[in-house]
Amino acid sequence: MLYYTLKRLGLAGLVALTVSFISFGLLYISSDPAIAMAGETASDADIEAIRQLYGFDRPILVQYFDWLQRAMSGDLGKSYYFRTDVSALIAERLSTTMTLGVSAITFAIVLSVPLGVAAAIRPNSVIDRIALFLSVMGQALPSFWFALMLIVFLSVTFRLLPTSGSDTWQHFIMPTIVLGYYAAPAIMRLTRTGMLEVLSTDYIRTARAKGLRPRVVLFKHALRNAVIPVVSLTAVQFGFMLGGSIVVETIFALHGAGFLAWESITRNDLPTVQGLILVFSLFYIVLTFFADLLNAWLDPRIRIN
């Protein structure tokens, strides 16, 4: 298990490094940071001055290592727009996004896992068809449109929930639904498939032959094995939610990291965008790393040699 962990850790580190290089390079290649920084009204001389001052004229690898070094110690540069540290900026906004993300994935799990289990217990029944129907519908629904529809119906027509901002927990209800529903179909399907497979195994037949009560067979024996791949998928979906948070936070005016991403992109605030790409990627990498570990730990066949 230790060896496995170290291997995974090394891989994760390598991936993180590569992603950082790509995001760094991507933005530097596609625009001139000196111009972006100087602003639209600057003269050529000003731009050149900035270029030399910030070292934008050095070879890209050098610039990258410089940036990397600073990034490792937590310095992600200064935002062009806010003129404050990018790391501080992101850290401040991240808590909102995390709250949103955690409630969204919880919503998705609470919705999909029981549905998937119920569908697997009675294949081709009414509940199975409903589950599959919902999953097909859910995957086709564009999130931004769903968000607007919810706003029209819940906020305006029925005056149930607030439209925007993040003051109270009610403000998080609609965003949670919009961010979470997209992950639900995949989780439901995987749970269902996993349970169907597990329920037809020999060891479940043994459990029944031993006279164990159906609830025990289902929740202790079946679910325990079926849930293993779902854990990985959930982590992956959670990682994707950061990307999805951009749309959701923007529509609902939640001041999280996703909203910051959109703001910074439209303002050409290069350091912030870079920092965000790095943070989002790191988050995903760390998440999948822990999911891998959890996965391995849950399966005794991997955990023990």
Added chain:
Amino acid sequence: MSEINSKTLESQTKSSVFRRRVFGHQGVMIGAAIVLAAVLIALSAPLIAPHDPYYQDLLNRLVPPVWDSRGSWEHILGTDHLGRDYLSRLIYGARISLLIGVGAALISGLIGTVLGVAAGYFGGRVDMIVTFMITVRLSMPVVLVALAVVAIVGGSLQVVIMVLGFLLWDRFAVVMRSSTLQIRSMDYVAAAQAVGCSTTRILTTEIMPNVVNNLIVIATLEIAHAIILEAALSFLGLGVQPPLPSWGLMVSEGKDMMLFEPWLITIPGVALFLLVLAINLLGDGARDITAPENRN
């Protein structure tokens, strides 16, 4: 226990089994019907659109659709905030969605298939590198990167297709890789190698025909994926630019008035939903038909 009799043998010809599977599958039929309709509409847009989608009739702004008391048959689906006919914009919007969907899927399909098949067939270092590339790509937030690139380069139809094409290849690579791995371990490939067939020949005659099924399934799903992503990008202002009638853009333009003129966002939204739904049904159905054992 066998039930071989002449009647059973008859109805087992490959094409008749296939046809039965296809026409008997509800999802495929519905999906195919809608997609076909969308494609036809898109192709014949200049012929069937009642008005020019870009023509602004400022005296007739925000006319409701025909089913509202203030609507008229002149503009069946009403007009938007610049007086442009909504039905015409919807029809031309189908072109944009389909073009981007197919375009992006072609590019990402090419990239992903080449990478995946290479990884699956050659194994070893090649596989390691490709798997690493896939992991790196998966770690990057697609929406964020797409937005950033479009913001820098400038939004347009072509840019969106390129950006999505270069970002959405991961599922192609993963599936092609595992399919190829599976096929490669089959005896007939070993036989071909033993006989001395060149790599190219093996790839084209043994591997490709057998992975094509999965390729089609993934392609349909990625087309739908690209369509939704483009709509989201355009909605945020960083996709297709006005005055093009991208459905996502139409929703964005209509959202400020959505309380009083809800059709402005409902109509393009429903169109998007139906198209994506249909494509997904086709893809799921294709999976069911070509490999029912993968069905759950």
Added chain:
Amino acid sequence: MSDRVLHVENLTVDIPLATGILHAVDGVSLHVDRGETLCIVGESGCGKSLTSLALMDLLPTKATRKIEKLELGGESILGYSEREMSDVRGNKMGMIFQEPMTSLNPAFTIGNQMIETLRRHRNLSNDAARDLAKRMLEKVGITAAGQRLGQYPHQLSGGLRQRVMIAMTLLCEPELIIADEPTTALDVTIQAQILLLLKELQSEFDMGLVLITHDLGVVARIATRVAVMYAGQIVEEGTAKQIFENPLHPYTRGLMRCIPVPGKTKRGTPLGSIPGMVPSLIGDFTGCRFADRCELAGDVCRQSDVPLRDPNGKLQAYRCIHSIEMLAKGGVA
């Protein structure tokens, strides 16, 4: 507590398929007494596994069973609800399956899976259950039993796992154990050990044992009585001695010809085989099911269903229209 541990009368299992109803098991009647081993022999697909599942009421959902009488230790368990059956399973009646590699849950320790069985059916503390489990593991010949309890199934070999399965099934001292091909998936050397173990435990616990197999060698080793199944029906039954020394039904005789007997079969004699295939059991079928493959078959065989008969009253029954003398003359032995 009666001596007759299991009594089944007229068991039928039907499975609805797209093409019709598959009559997988047709009119099977069995009985097993304490200390007796009944071997059900037959080729793959003859319905023997379904029979055993039907007895435990563990058939797949689509399959339906009809039984006239089902008694376990003298008590009828026929109308039992699922809840009542679950009280019986693992408790009065146990089952051992064919694949030891996949019959245990990989996510839990051996100890966990054994203790849960005990605590389900008996009011024992965790420690008491653990003790009992340990002793049972030792009884089936597993050394370092205490350690094994804390191990996971994947850490044990196939033979060991099967021993664990046996131990687990014996925990509540059932009256009847059904073993469905318990040694088929094991190495030949281990097979002999497991069979010996089963025999010893049976006499120690004074249980009835139903052992399902397709291997006549296993039958020879362990059976008290034998029931030969073909195409969902029992075609012959009797004591092991009777079946081996004087098989009556053409199918049984055909089977006997297929195995070489050391000392008897002369070198160079080709081993027998039974030509033809098992008939389709979908939809209604009248007449003898073995007729298409039988050398003695005539039109009369196909006209109506053939019952099991025991004309000599020696408790050896067979399902054939022809008399014992005709069968002896037929030259198929």
